Amino acid sequence: MENLPSDRRKAIEELERGRDFASQLRRLVLNPAGDVTTPSARDLADEVVTSFSNTLLLLNLPSHDSQTQQYSSCVLPAKSDDSEDSCKSTSAVRERRGSYKRRRTSQSSEIDSEAPIDDGHAWRKYGQKNIMNAPYPRNYFRCTHRYDQGCQATKQVQRIQEKPVLYRTTYYGQHTCNRNSLNNEILLDANSPSHPSLFISFDNNLPTDQAFFSSSPSPPMTITQCKEEIPSSSSGDYVVSPESDDKDPISDMLCGDFVFGPFDCFDG
DNA sequence: TGTATTTGACCCAC
DNA sequence: GTGGGTCAAATACA
Numbered sequence: 001m002e003n004l005p006s007d008r009r010k011a012i013e014e015l016e017r018g019r020d021f022a023s024q025l026r027r028l029v030l031n032p033a034g035d036v037t038t039p040s041a042r043d044l045a046d047e048v049v050t051s052f053s054n055t056l057l058l059l060n061l062p063s064h065d066s067q068t069q070q071y072s073s074c075v076l077p078a079k080s081d082d083s084e085d086s087c088k089s090t091s092a093v094r095e096r097r098g099s100y101k102r103r104r105t106s107q108s109s110e111i112d113s114e115a116p117i118d119d120g121h122a123w124r125k126y127g128q129k130n131i132m133n134a135p136y137p138r139n140y141f142r143c144t145h146r147y148d149q150g151c152q153a154t155k156q157v158q159r160i161q162e163k164p165v166l167y168r169t170t171y172y173g174q175h176t177c178n179r180n181s182l183n184n185e186i187l188l189d190a191n192s193p194s195h196p197s198l199f200i201s202f203d204n205n206l207p208t209d210q211a212f213f214s215s216s217p218s219p220p221m222t223i224t225q226c227k228e229e230i231p232s233s234s235s236g237d238y239v240v241s242p243e244s245d246d247k248d249p250i251s252d253m254l255c256g257d258f259v260f261g262p263f264d265c266f267d268g
Numbered sequence: 269t270g271t272a273t274t275t276g277a278c279c280c281a282c
Numbered sequence: 283g284t285g286g287g288t289c290a291a292a293t294a295c296a
Contacts, residue, residue: 124271124272124273125272125273125274126273126287126288126289126290127274127275127287127288127289128273128274128275129285129286129287129288131285131286132284132285132286138286138287140287140288142288144272154287156287269296270295270296271294271295271296272293272294272295272296273292273293273294273295274291274292274293274294275290275291275292275293276289276290276291276292277288277289277290277291278287278288278289278290279286279287279288279289280285280286280287280288281284281285281286281287282283282284282285282286
């Protein structure tokens with residue numbers, strides 16, 4: 001590391017700092033009733049974001065997080081769909097097509113970005129709906145491992161704005177699937193055809209020198225406030241655009257989970 | 269041929 | 283009754 005350019009060395013130091021805060025945050029999540037002297041999750045999250053911002057600045061990447069990227073996540077007690085599942089499982093209703101309970105409150109996280117997010121998880125699209133007063137259809141994705149591993153994570157992706165192009169990704173549920181090699185990684189990956197990925201690993205087992213990421217810019221992202229209650233209708237939230245683009249790039253985006261979300265970030 | 273996507277139908281919360 | 287979330291048959295693709 002001694003031979004590294006000073007900016008890169010500082011960037012690595014910044015990443016180390018961020019990793020430490022992320023580790024603290026992880027411990028806090030796993031053991032909320034732990035040491036009372038531990039900083040709050042909010043403080044730790046702020047530190048992690050700050051670390052990312054500083055790192056990006058050091059690397060001359062466009063700094064988008066301090067202004068256009070907000071972060072929050074919530075790990076609310078998920079509305080127990082289990083009870084619903086158990087109800088379904090004991091009812092013939094479960095066998096009927098389209099039988100479900102509408103989601104009202106749940107663990108969720110919204111991310112706005114200029115490109116569909118590639119987050120490292122494998123998703124399968126299972127539906128698309130035109131939403132009232134929304135100019136673009138909403139796309140529904142579930143984890144590929146829903147059936148083989150019972151992973152209940154889902155996400156919805158909707159283009160919400162034309163200029164600048166903006167996509168809103170809403171995650172529901174926790175990943176319970178095993179992603180193997182990706183388990184200990186935090187991906188800040190905003191893969192898209194126009195935006196190569198930015199990848200940062202926080203694997204504690206990785207030597208610091210192996211921490212890496214591409215120098216390509218990632219699209220600005222806004223990780224918005226997670227809601228305790230997801231409104232059943234978000235109509236009116238959308239900017240109506242006269243232009244309708246039939247070719248939906250969301251269809252090209254199949255992977256991803258953004259590990260800022262409350263899912264699967266810290267071996268849950 | 270196996271897997272992923274599309275899309276209309278179904279069901280239920282509101 | 284309506285709108286949103288999910289299912290599953292049909293279709294596309296590698």
